[in-house]
Amino acid sequence: MxxxxxxxxxxxxxxxxxxxxNETEQTIVVKDINPQAPTHLLVIPRAHYSTLLDCGDDALxxxxxxxxxxxxxxxxxxxxxxxxxVNTNEGGGQTVFHLHMHLLGGRALAGRMG
Ligand code: 5GP
Ligand code: ZN
Numbered sequence: 001m002x003x004x005x006x007x008x009x010x011x012x013x014x015x016x017x018x019x020x021x022n023e024t025e026q027t028i029v030v031k032d033i034n035p036q037a038p039t040h041l042l043v044i045p046r047a048h049y050s051t052l053l054d055c056g057d058d059a060l061x062x063x064x065x066x067x068x069x070x071x072x073x074x075x076x077x078x079x080x081x082x083x084x085x086v087n088t089n090e091g092g093g094q095t096v097f098h099l100h101m102h103l104l105g106g107r108a109l110a111g112r113m114g
Contacts, residue, residue, distance in 0.1 A: 002048060003048045003098070006048060006097075006098050007096060007098070008042075008044050008048075008096055008098035008100060009048050009098060011028070011030060011044065012028055012044060012046050018030040018031065018033075019031040021041060021071065021075070022067065022070070022071045022074070024063060024067050025063070026045055026046055026047070026060050026063050026064075027043055027044060027045050027046065027060075027063060027064055027067050028043075028044050028046060029041050029042065029043050029044070029067060029068075029071050029103075030042050030044065032102070036104060037104040037105060037106055037107050037109070038105070038106030038107055039072075039075060039077055039082070039103065039104065039105040039106040040102065040103070040104050041068075041071060041102070041103040042100045042101070042102060042103070043064045043067050043068050043071070043100060043101040043102075043103060044098065044099075044100045045060055045064060045098075045099055045100075047060070048098055048099075049098070049099040050097045050098065050099070051088050051089055051094065051097065051099060052086050052088045052099055053088065053089075054099070055099055064101050065084065065101070068084050068101055068103045071103060072103060072105060075105075077105035077106055080105065080106070081105060081108075081109065082103060082104060082105030082109075083102075083103075083104045083105065083109045084101055084102065084103055084104075085101070085102040085104065086099075086100070086101050086102070087102070
């Protein structure tokens with residue numbers, strides 16, 4: 001289901017341009033517009049769920065994580081290391097209310113969690 005006015009639904013529909021680095025049946029992987037690391041990608045489900053708490057589709061959540069893993073390997077940052085983040089609700093730092101997973105890598109991320 002597409003939510004009118006949702007920026008990530010529009011990215012999935014290719015109504016807003018983005019740099020697509022991978023696509024699977026249920027997800028699209030794009031470059032973050034405001035990268036926080038040399039590699040900063042967003043794994044976005046094609047279906048709209050506002051937050052992780054709203055998604056009861058555990059198979060989709062598994063596909064998101066597997067897609068992030070496969071994409072990291074494909075980009076050659078598997079060995080050097082990467083981080084997966086799902087910000088949830090305002091207190092968790094979520095700003096776009098369409099479920100997504102950040103894939104960050106390409107620099108040392110050790111140290112603080114957030
Ligand atoms: P959140 O804070 O919700 O976890 O992350 C939202 C992310 O989406 C941010 O890192 C932000 O830079 C990214 N973002 C917001 N709007 C766009 C957009 O139009 N295109 C792309 N590629 N990324 C976006
Ligand atoms: Zn959406």
